[in-house]
Amino acid sequence: MTKRVLLTNDDGIDAPGLASLAMALAASYEVYVLAPDQERSGVGHGFTLFSPLRCDEVPGRFPADLVRKAWKSNGTPVDCVKLALLLMMKDTPPDLVVSGINRGANLAIDTLYSGTVSAAMEAMIMGYPAIACSLATHFEGTATHTHFAGVAEIVSQYIASHEEQLLQMKDYCLNINVPGVPRSELKGARYTRLGKCWYEDRFQVHKDPGGRPYYWIEGSLNIDEQFEDSDVVAVRQKYVSITPLSSDLTSMGQFQKLHGQEPFPGGMEG
Numbered sequence: 001m002t003k004r005v006l007l008t009n010d011d012g013i014d015a016p017g018l019a020s021l022a023m024a025l026a027a028s029y030e031v032y033v034l035a036p037d038q039e040r041s042g043v044g045h046g047f048t049l050f051s052p053l054r055c056d057e058v059p060g061r062f063p064a065d066l067v068r069k070a071w072k073s074n075g076t077p078v079d080c081v082k083l084a085l086l087l088m089m090k091d092t093p094p095d096l097v098v099s100g101i102n103r104g105a106n107l108a109i110d111t112l113y114s115g116t117v118s119a120a121m122e123a124m125i126m127g128y129p130a131i132a133c134s135l136a137t138h139f140e141g142t143a144t145h146t147h148f149a150g151v152a153e154i155v156s157q158y159i160a161s162h163e164e165q166l167l168q169m170k171d172y173c174l175n176i177n178v179p180g181v182p183r184s185e186l187k188g189a190r191y192t193r194l195g196k197c198w199y200e201d202r203f204q205v206h207k208d209p210g211g212r213p214y215y216w217i218e219g220s221l222n223i224d225e226q227f228e229d230s231d232v233v234a235v236r237q238k239y240v241s242i243t244p245l246s247s248d249l250t251s252m253g254q255f256q257k258l259h260g261q262e263p264f265p266g267g268m269e270g
Helices: 016-025 077-088 115-125 148-161 231-236 252-258
Strands: 004-008 030-036 055-057 069-073 096-103 130-136 173-179 188-191 196-207 213-224 239-245
Touching: 004 016, 004 077, 016 030, 016 096, 016 148, 030 077, 055 077, 069 077, 077 096, 077 115, 096 115, 096 148, 115 130, 115 173, 115 239, 130 148, 148 173, 173 231, 213 231, 231 239
Parallel strands: 004 030, 004 096, 030 069, 096 130, 130 173, 188 239
Antiparallel strands: 055 069, 173 239, 196 213
């Protein structure tokens, strides 16, 4: 019996990475798509509480021989996953959820901001095996996004090679970053941990025709390369990075130090 795959992303229903992923997976799986109706990058794990969600089928958006059914939603990537798993695919649940291919890297601290990664995390939280995948273009002199088909082939190959293991994933999902270089330049693949990088943010300040200020955020990326087994280092060295992620944000090092101590030695009386 052919297995089903749900695709989503944060770049929107028209993103080239989504189409490339559908094309690569359609040969082996029944592909379904539920994605945002517009760009939703950087929304993290946010979901909609105080406004109505829409979800419309979009027949013809993808070739019928590639995608069985596709929908778009005005919600976030997490909303899209919830809608698909609780409503649209309730009677035909997917065997695997794949989020991507993101236009840009999702490494280290990026994972906290990323709608792509959050969609995979939400699927994991809801009990479904999930993968996030990104075209990592942080480190090229000219950030080109012409390698989506190559990324899709790599992701598809990895899924096929590890299908039995992947479909049994629980309590973790995978975050795959493929360097934005031709496949012939890739050195291989590594299992990695999250690295360390951070952004020095700043705002451009402008004024609209009415004189009111508005702001555009920008920033520069700083990278700590001390961890040789990190996703950041792997991608910079032109390796595909595959990182297992969980929803447990506990700082275990600090927990071990604090565990057993009394938080209020003198008591909590007011």
